[in-house]
Amino acid sequence: MPYLQDIVSESGNQCFIYNSEEYKYGLKPASKHLPLTKSLMCLLHDQNYYGILAAWKLRSFIGLTCEAKQNISNSSFGEVIDYGAHICHGRHAPIMTHLLMFDKQEHWLVEIMKGAVSQVVRCKWTDGGSRTRLKESILQNWLVEVIDQSCKKFGLTIECDSFLGSGAFGYVFKAKRVSDGKKLALKVTGxxxxxxxRLELEYRRMHEAHLVCPGEVMGVEEDGFAVFEN
Structure with missing residues (x-):
């Protein structure tokens, strides 16, 4: 993994590394009880068929999913395809995702488009240009970049498991101000x-509403709105 971390750093991407085994799929239904009618079954199809992963709203921002194997085989290739297809399925899913399967001798770069394999590139670790190809395969992640810039500007820290949810636009995270430890909510958008x-309008409306009803409407920090260069 240190080698892959170096490649991510060289690519200029901001990233977090997570253990994908924590996000189970296809093992047990997320819903314990089956609905009584067929129409309700259709509504819960994503949860019942794909398990917890179907409800993971942030999977659109995965730069690269890596899978290490002792030896690459047809079976392991099928597992990677299956996982990529699950990432691309459901309401909050990306259209495309990239996966890397590797062993000591070689690595396979797999592109999944709309749940199906669209490209596979096989390389030996010793092949010329393989490192560059790996860097280019990492999908750009605007969300992490905006969060990083926001934390620097507003003096915030965001810890693991801080995601609060998403709405019609934007993503909300729990944050803490470094200077005084005050807990805040940070909303970011593309x-x-x-x-x-829309975010600027929401900021102004919340600020005005808080002035009128400070005990009922959540306040907005002074100078708490910022736009960063793309």
């Missing part, structure tokens, strides 16, 4: 103009 305008 660089698209319509999202920035």
């Amino acid at each position: 660089w698209e103009d319509q999202y920035i305008l």
Whole structure:
């Protein structure tokens, strides 16, 4: 893993490393009880068929999923395809995801598009250009970059398991101000103009509402809105 961490750093991406085994899928239904009608079964299809992973809203921001094997085989290749297909399934799923399967001798770069394999590149670790190809396969992650810039500007820290949820636009995280330890909520969104305008409008409305009803409406920190260059 240190070798792969170096490659991620060289690519210029901000990243977090997680153990994907914590996000089970296809093992047991997320819902304990089956619904009585067929229509309700259709509504719960994602949960019943794909398990916990179907409800994981942040999987759109996975830069690269890595799977280590003692020896690459057809069976292990099938496992990687299956996991990639699950990442690309459901309401909060990305259209495309990249996976890396590797052993001591070689590595396979697998691209999954809309749940199906769209590209596979096989390389030996000793092949010329393999390191560059690996760096180029890591998907860009705007969310982590914006969170990093926000923490620097506002003097915040965000710990593991801090994700609170997402709505029509934007993602909300628990944060703590370094200077005084105050707990805050940080909402971030992409660089698209319509999202920035909606976030700015929400900021102004919350600020005005808090001035009128300070005991009922959550306040917004002074100078708590910022737009970063893309």
